[in-house]
Amino acid sequence: MDEEDSQIQKTQLAMTVPTTRVDVLVIGAGQAGLATGYRLAQEGVSFLIVDENQQIGDSWRKRYDSLTLFTPRSLNALPGKVLDGDPDGYPSRDEFADYLANYALHYNLPVQTNFRIASLDIEAEALFWAEGADGSAILARAVVVATGGFQVPVIPEIAGTFSPQVRQLTPETYKGPADVEHGPVVVVGDGASGRDIAFELSAFKSVILSRGRNRRLLPEKLFGISMWKWLKVLGLLRAGPNSPLGRAMRKSDPFPSRERSDRDLEKRGVVLASRLIGANGKRAVFADGSTLDVGAVIWCVGYHDDFTWLMIKAAKDQTGSIVVKDGRSPVPGLFFIGRPWQRNRASALVTGSTADAQRLVDDVEQYLSSTRQGEGSIALVAK
Structure with a gap:
């Protein structure tokens, strides 16, 4: 099937299957996806966050029972809402999972759970076509992939x-x-x-x-102060991946x-x-x-990506790995957030979600403005 036939088939399919239209589709309702949603809502952009889990926070609940985040509560709050408890203490797995669920509820973020992306491709007229495993589809002007860098052990x-x-x-x-x-x-x-x-x-x-x-x-502490606070104050969490300091940190991967x-x-x-x-x-x-x-x-030797559902060839290199720089794909309108060392040491941590989401949403808005050509944003409606 050639590209033209594929697009015709998608157009015909969109007329028969439940199809949601938004300006921005965010894939993943973890901390990075929710922080992105918060910023998009502030800017008045129509968007939808989808997550394959049954409940927001399940990606944390599925891990080992005794898990605690290895950064303190003071560094684990998403924009606009504190994480209650001892700021120097470490939140448990379930505590943080519940925080994420309550965060989405508090800000009334549009999240559709139990929605697994079966494929993501690009449509005519610069629209992305995301097909769900249930047969439904989402059309979006831009896509933010917030599945993180810890996908498959x-x-x-x-x-x-x-x-x-x-x-x-x-x-x-x-x-x-x-x-x-x-x-x-x-x-x-x-x-x-x-x-x-x-x-x-x-x-x-x-x-x-x-x-x-x-x-x-x-x-864990230096002069009675959390080492994570020292890392933040001294700017070590903002060290870029290719800076001399960033390269040294990537090599040794230090943590308290x-x-x-x-x-x-x-x-x-x-x-x-x-x-x-x-x-x-x-x-x-x-x-x-x-x-x-x-x-x-x-x-416990790390994780690898699973982007078999990403069907856009230009988004990957010859090995099948995604191509991304500072959150941007070479495919216009396709963005990533929450990746290890995406911008700096904090990018894959909760504490990096706020700053990365702000910068990413600025890029998304700029892209939408350049492609909208005077049209209004797409209303969040189901066909």
Whole structure:
């Protein structure tokens, strides 16, 4: 089917399926999507936020039970609404999920949950066509993708060399110690999630934390003040990805230890091991040559994107990865927000959502103005 036939088919489909028309479609109702919605509402732009989960905040509720955000409440508020509680304390998973749901309700943001985007393509006349898994469709002048950079947990090829008797989990499938019946347990990856899970499991199981690169952990407080506040005041959270400071931070990925330092974990009985490089049945093999029979492995080695639904070829490079610079795609009218190091260190954190959303909405408005050519904005109506 050529491009002309495809557009004819979409036009015919739009006449028969429920179709919503908006100026801006925001994909994802997490912190970045809601912050974007808040700014769009302030500017009087018609928009709709869609999310595949049943409730706003479910992307947080689905993670492990003991999860707390690793930034304090003072840095986790979206524009216009504080996050109640100790400003230096760390909100729990459910607390923050409820905050997001209440935020959308408080500002009456138009959010459609339980809506999964099956495909996003570009229509004639610079309109985007988003087809839902339920068969409905959305036509929009611009699209903001707010799905973030933590979409699908990475599971290395090594996982396939473990015996089926070894239970394998990720931060998305691990909920708590009851999920791990047999030990020892290897937690692979010493980022915030890996250290959290190793810390929790150490009270119940023999735990090995497999580490890769050298990671610099910062003290939780300096002179009685949260290290995150120091990072913000000193401008480190605003360091750009290609600045000398930004490159150094990307290499070491420093964050406050919150009683999860190497010393803290060792006091809890966690064994610190080198990189996991192989497996044979139940036996894990580490870079220093040591081996160990294990009962479970929890992979905390990062995430990768899933943009199989994004059908616009110009939005991706030859490897299939999205092309984005400072939130803008080479495809006019297509924008991204909430990506790691999109603009700076804070971009993938809640605290970066406010500033990034303001700048992004300015870009979106400029694009809409250039394409509207005197027409009024599209009313939010269902065909």
